[in-house]
Amino acid sequence: MDFQLLKTASKTKARLGIITTPRGEIHTPVFMPVGTIATVKAMTPDELVQMGAEIILGNTYHLFLRPGHKTIEKLGGLHQFMNWKKPILTDSGGYQIFSLSQSCKISEEGALFQSPIDGGASHLLTPELAIEIQECLGSDIMMVLDECLPYPATPLVAQESMELSLRWAERSLNARRTKAALFGIVQGGMYKELRKEYIDRLLELSYHRTLAPSHSFEGFALGGLSVGEPIPEMYDLTDFCTNILPQDKPRYLMGVGKPHDLIECIDRGIDMFDCILPTRAARHGTIYTTRGVVTVCNAEYREDPRPLDENCDCYTCQNYSRAYLRHLTNAHEILSARLCTLHNLHYYMSLVREARFAIEQDRYPEFKKEFYNKQENI
Amino acid sequence: MDFQLLKTASKTKARLGIITTPRGEIHTPVFMPVGTIATVKAMTPDELVQMGAEIILGNTYHLFLRPGHKTIEKLGGLHQFMNWKKPILTDSGGYQIFSLSQSCKISEEGALFQSPIDGGASHLLTPELAIEIQECLGSDIMMVLDECLPYPATPLVAQESMELSLRWAERSLNARRTKAALFGIVQGGMYKELRKEYIDRLLELSYHRTLAPSHSFEGFALGGLSVGEPIPEMYDLTDFCTNILPQDKPRYLMGVGKPHDLIECIDRGIDMFDCILPTRAARHGTIYTTRGVVTVCNAEYREDPRPLDENCDCYTCQNYSRAYLRHLTNAHEILSARLCTLHNLHYYMSLVREARFAIEQDRYPEFKKEFYNKQENI
Numbered sequence: 001m002d003f004q005l006l007k008t009a010s011k012t013k014a015r016l017g018i019i020t021t022p023r024g025e026i027h028t029p030v031f032m033p034v035g036t037i038a039t040v041k042a043m044t045p046d047e048l049v050q051m052g053a054e055i056i057l058g059n060t061y062h063l064f065l066r067p068g069h070k071t072i073e074k075l076g077g078l079h080q081f082m083n084w085k086k087p088i089l090t091d092s093g094g095y096q097i098f099s100l101s102q103s104c105k106i107s108e109e110g111a112l113f114q115s116p117i118d119g120g121a122s123h124l125l126t127p128e129l130a131i132e133i134q135e136c137l138g139s140d141i142m143m144v145l146d147e148c149l150p151y152p153a154t155p156l157v158a159q160e161s162m163e164l165s166l167r168w169a170e171r172s173l174n175a176r177r178t179k180a181a182l183f184g185i186v187q188g189g190m191y192k193e194l195r196k197e198y199i200d201r202l203l204e205l206s207y208h209r210t211l212a213p214s215h216s217f218e219g220f221a222l223g224g225l226s227v228g229e230p231i232p233e234m235y236d237l238t239d240f241c242t243n244i245l246p247q248d249k250p251r252y253l254m255g256v257g258k259p260h261d262l263i264e265c266i267d268r269g270i271d272m273f274d275c276i277l278p279t280r281a282a283r284h285g286t287i288y289t290t291r292g293v294v295t296v297c298n299a300e301y302r303e304d305p306r307p308l309d310e311n312c313d314c315y316t317c318q319n320y321s322r323a324y325l326r327h328l329t330n331a332h333e334i335l336s337a338r339l340c341t342l343h344n345l346h347y348y349m350s351l352v353r354e355a356r357f358a359i360e361q362d363r364y365p366e367f368k369k370e371f372y373n374k375q376e377n378i
Numbered sequence: 379m380d381f382q383l384l385k386t387a388s389k390t391k392a393r394l395g396i397i398t399t400p401r402g403e404i405h406t407p408v409f410m411p412v413g414t415i416a417t418v419k420a421m422t423p424d425e426l427v428q429m430g431a432e433i434i435l436g437n438t439y440h441l442f443l444r445p446g447h448k449t450i451e452k453l454g455g456l457h458q459f460m461n462w463k464k465p466i467l468t469d470s471g472g473y474q475i476f477s478l479s480q481s482c483k484i485s486e487e488g489a490l491f492q493s494p495i496d497g498g499a500s501h502l503l504t505p506e507l508a509i510e511i512q513e514c515l516g517s518d519i520m521m522v523l524d525e526c527l528p529y530p531a532t533p534l535v536a537q538e539s540m541e542l543s544l545r546w547a548e549r550s551l552n553a554r555r556t557k558a559a560l561f562g563i564v565q566g567g568m569y570k571e572l573r574k575e576y577i578d579r580l581l582e583l584s585y586h587r588t589l590a591p592s593h594s595f596e597g598f599a600l601g602g603l604s605v606g607e608p609i610p611e612m613y614d615l616t617d618f619c620t621n622i623l624p625q626d627k628p629r630y631l632m633g634v635g636k637p638h639d640l641i642e643c644i645d646r647g648i649d650m651f652d653c654i655l656p657t658r659a660a661r662h663g664t665i666y667t668t669r670g671v672v673t674v675c676n677a678e679y680r681e682d683p684r685p686l687d688e689n690c691d692c693y694t695c696q697n698y699s700r701a702y703l704r705h706l707t708n709a710h711e712i713l714s715a716r717l718c719t720l721h722n723l724h725y726y727m728s729l730v731r732e733a734r735f736a737i738e739q740d741r742y743p744e745f746k747k748e749f750y751n752k753q754e755n756i
Contacts (some may be wrong), residue, residue, distance in 0.1 A: 038705065044693075067680070074681055075701050083697045298635045302445070303452055315422075319461045323453050327416065327445045334420040334715050356682040 001141065001181035001218045003250050009364045012268035013242060016117040016359040019055075019250055021140045021181070023079070026054045028250060028271035029355055031348045032089060033260065034279060035360045037062040038072070038082040041279050042334075042341040045084040051314070051342070052349045053215035055087040055140070057274045060133050061096035064123075065115050071134040077138030086139035089274070092185075093171075095223075095255070099146040106147060108164070127168040129184075131175040141181045144172035149189050151227040162198050170205055173216070181218035183252060190229055191238050198249035199244045203365040220245050222270075227260070234262050242269030259288055259351055263371050266355050267364065278348045285329040288347045292376045294322070296340065303328045311348060314346035315339075379517065379559035379596045381628050385737060390722060391647035392742040394734055397433075397628055399518045399559070401457070401465045404432045406628060406649035407642065407737075408732045410467060411723055412657060415440040415458040416450070419657050420712075420719040423462045429692070431722070431726040433518070434463040435652045439474035442501075442573050443493050447514040455516030465518035467652070470508040470550075470563075473601075476526040482523050484525060486542070505546040509553040509560075519559045521599060522550035527567050529605040536567035540576050548583055551594070559596035561630060568607055577622045598623050599630040600648075604639070613642050620647030637666055637729055641749050644733050645742065656726045660718035663707040667726045670754045672700070673719065679704045692724035693717075715718070 019026040033040045033057045041050055048056065058078055063069060067274035075081050076090055094111070097104050097156060104119065110126030130145040146165040149158055169184055176182055184202040188194035199220070206216040222241055225234050236251060245251050252272035253265050262273055276340040278288060287294040289309035294301075296308065307317035308325065316325070316339040328336035352370075358367030385394040394627060397404040398495060399749055411418045411426060411432045418426055426434065436456055441447060453459050456466055472489070475482050479491035482500065487506030508523040524543040529535055546564055554560055562580040566572035577598070605610050623629050624655040630650035631643050640651055665672040667687035672679075674686065685695035686703065694703070694717040706714035729749075734746030 003624055037709050037711065038702070039711050039713045042716075044713065044716070067701070067707060071681055071701070075699060077682055081699070081702050081705075083702075109624050303449055321453060321459070322450070323445070324416070324461075327459075331415050331444060333415065333417050334712055335417045335422065337712050338420075338422070338716070 003219065003248065005247060007359060007362075009359050010249075012267050012363055012364050013239075014355070014359045014364040015269055015271060016356055017271055019087075021087045023085065023140055024054060026087060027356060029262070029266045029273050029352050029359075030054060030350050031327065031352045032057045032272065032274040033345055033348075034274055034276045035060075035082065035084070035088075036276075037066065038078060040341075041283065042337045043279075043345070045082065047342060048084075048345070049086070049090075051268060051346045052353060053086070053345070055089055056084060058088050058137060058139070059093070059096060060090050060091045060130060060137070061093035061100070061125075063090075063137060064093060065117055069133040073136040073138075078135075078137055088137075089252075090134045090137055090139035090143065090270075091139040091254075092143040092145040093125055093133070094130070094145050095148050097125060098150075106164070108167075110145070110168075111147075121308075122172060123205050126139045127171040128175040131177075133174055135176075135178050135180060139180050141183060141219070142176075143183050144169045144185055144256075146185045146187055146223060149187060149224050150191070151224070153189045153230060155189075155191055156193070158187075158191055158194050162188055162194055165202050166198070166205070169202060173205065182216040183219040183221050185221045185223040185254070186241060186245075187224045187299050190233060190237065192237070195237060195241055196244055199241065203246065217249070219250040219252060221254050221272075223251065223254050231261070234261075235268065238265050238270060239268040245269075259348070260371070260375070262348075262351060263355070263368055266352075267357075273352075278344035282344040283337045285325075285336070285340060287340060288344050290347075290374050296325050297321060297329045298326070308340075308343055309347070312343065312347065312350075314343050316343040316346075381597065381626065383605050383625060385740075386625075387737050387742045388740055390645045390742050391617075392644050392733070393630065393647055393649060394737040395649055397465075399465045401463065402432060404465060405734060407640070407644045407712055407730050407733055408432060408650050409726045410435045410652040411726075412437070412527075412652055412654045413460065413462070413466075414654075415444065416456060417724075419661065420715045420717075421657075421723065423460065425720060426723070427464070429724045430731060431723070434462060436466050436468045436515060436517070437471070437474060438468050438508060439471035439478070439503075440516070441468075441515060442471060442511050443495055447511040447712075451514040451516075455514075457516055466515070467510045467519040467630075467650075468515055468517035469509070469520065469632075470521040470523040471503055472508070473526050475503060476528075480688065484542070486545075488523070488546075489525075492604075505549040505636075505641070506553040509550055509555075513558060514552075515555050517558050519561060519597070520554075521561050522547045522563055524563045524565055524601060527565060527602050529567070529602070529607060531567045533567075533569055533572070536565075536569055536572055540572055543580055544576070544583070547737075548579060551583065556754065561597040561599050561628075562595040563599045563601040563632070564619060564623075565602045567602060568611060570615065573615060573619055573701065573739055577619065593628070595631060597628040597650075599632050599650075600680055601632050603631065604634045609639070612639075613646065616643050616648060617646040629685055635724070638749070638753070640726075640729060641733065641746055644730075644737075645746060645752045651730075656722035657719050660722040661715045663703075663714070663718060665718060666722050668752050672704050674700060675707045676704070686718075686721055687725070690721065690725065690728075692721050693722075694721040
């Protein structure tokens with residue numbers, strides 16, 4: 001994997017770049033649709049390509065439990081299994097272990113957890129296994145296993161967690177057997193000191209390996225944000241971290257966020273985003289548009305012949321009325337999930353495309369202002 | 379609406395025809411995907427067109443209750459509402475009143491029923507209202523309201539029901555205000571005598587109107603079949619009825635059926651079919667293929683890299699393995715419903731296309747034999 005920083009805006013930290021992988025180029029800032037369990041919910045790969053998706057995310061935790069990474073490997077890897085030919089970033093499974101498992105015990109070795117789906121079987125996820133799973137899947141960009149802190153966490157807990165996660169990060173680097181990229185993850189709770197130390201020590205880990213450059217981190221992710229803290233604090237920490245992170249590696253803000261979060265964090269130097277929001281919200285009839293959020297099942301749309309977003313050229317907006325989508329959503333029709341997901345993802349893809357264009361034209365602050373001016377209800 | 383009988387097979391009663399409507403031609407024998415509530419579940423109209431669908435079915439009962447025929451009329455009719463430009467056949471709502479409503483009282487005037495969705499409100503569906511709803515929807519082919527007999531029904535009950543339904547059929551003819559086609563429905567339970575009398579009297583009703591030809595029936599449906607009777611009896615009654623029905627009108631066997639039912643009933647002179655089976659079964663992982671039924675969630679497909687049907691050129695079979703579809707189905711993913719529905723409908727569409735081709739070539743008996751020879755598990 002290679003990252004080329006094409007341009008940094010003159011008045012903000014917004015950056016334009018290209019990540020090159022054997023499976024294709026990724027233009028940053030990028031939004032990555034989440035394909036949890038080998039499918040971006042309700043979408044075909046063709047539809048994702050058509051809306052401009054250049055990379056999607058797969059969840060190691062879910063795929064490990066079902067259908068199993070060995071099964072996917074036998075079937076030719078995740079790309080072939082799900083018919084997606086462009087790059088895939090996989091997470092390490094850590095976040096889901098902490099948020100979805102019935103119980104989770106952390107030891108030096110790894111995270112012992114009970115599966116919620118296969119009769120409560122116990123599994124030990126180690127940093128090495130997390131890499132092995134991601135390599136079996138055929139991931140293009142892998143993530144290290146890290147401990148996910150609860151929010152809020154005391155400084156002591158955060159410090160101890162950092163020490164463990166750094167040891168895991170080193171083990172992850174050592175475990176890698178393929179040429180897939182590997183990103184380090186910066187935790188450290190809401191403590192700037194810790195975030196700084198975390199970054200320094202991840203870089204140190206990486207620089208120790210300059211003799212074997214394929215074993216250093218190809219990028220850095222910010223973890224443990226958007227976990228319940230006030231949004232200004234999230235922005236502030238992001239800003240703080242991107243001041244320290246190296247310029248020549250992509251920065252990935254994990255699990256963020258709403259459209260204006262993308263706008264703000266691109267402004268603060270983030271290159272990569274993923275979030276389940278556009279897909280999950282769509283399935284509940286919450287629609288993102290250039291003018292703000294439309295709750296499509298509201299009674300006011302009962303006879304509304306207008307598209308979800310009059311400024312949108314997606315298939316949904318070109319062919320269907322709010323009234324029809326309201327009807328489908330209220331009737332829990334599968335087509336509602338399809339059409340709303342298609343629109344929401346198309347909206348996110350258009351948003352980052354416009355952001356990239358604004359950076360290229362060096363008018364990001366103006367673009368940001370226009371974005372907020374158009375929003376009626378956020 | 380116009381029906382042109384192009385050809386009848388030399389050794390069987392299989393027929394080739396074209397129904398012409400202002401919204402397009404329908405080549406018969408035809409299978410009509412069911413779009414109950416203004417959507418063929420999980421499919422877009424584009425996908426239906428691509429697989430060769432020339433007409434779909436809409437359910438008056440469901441659309442009357444939600445979102446309401448007046449709402450749909452305001453929004454430009456059902457075609458515009460759901461973005462389907464080809465013909466739509468609507469049923470009268472009768473069958474659903476009897477099968478889905480919490481209570482239903484029949485009087486001379488109509489059927490009084492309680493809605494299962496709007497807090498149990500009472501509605502009186504009369505023959506006139508059934509026509510009005512269908513006209514508001516903008517249906518291309520409407521059906522008369524009839525009483526649906528329970529199975530089994532005594533001869534006396536069947537006779538009385540026929541008398542009422544015939545009076546309703548006449549009222550339906552009188553109620554029509556547009557040029558949409560209207561089909562009569564032949565009931566009569568499992569009694570051949572009654573079926574014959576029913577057909578004779580429907581024809582009589584129709585012929586009485588030769589001075590106003592737009593007010594006669596443009597086709598005839600067989601109702602009350604495939605309701606629990608032995609399948610050979612269903613075939614036998616179908617055969618009996620098509621011997622009496624006029625040659626120059628399309629015959630529609632309502633709610634039937636499995637692939638081999640289509641093969642058998644085309645053989646007996648049926649032109650039109652609809653059934654929820656391919657769409658509903660798909661959502662439960664039951665797949666129809668040229669070699670028989672595949673239950674996609676079976677463990678045997680866990681690592682099966684083959685497509686659902688190796689003889690199929692649908693998007694699903696061209697791009698996905700049984701293993702992947704099994705995984706999606708077990709995980710209750712929306713994409714599973716999409717891909718399996720696409721395949722099943724594509725299979726039904728291919729089956730009737732091949733049947734039409736066989737009739738054209740006057741080799742229907744050979745085609746039928748080949749169909750059964752390929753099936754491994756029916």
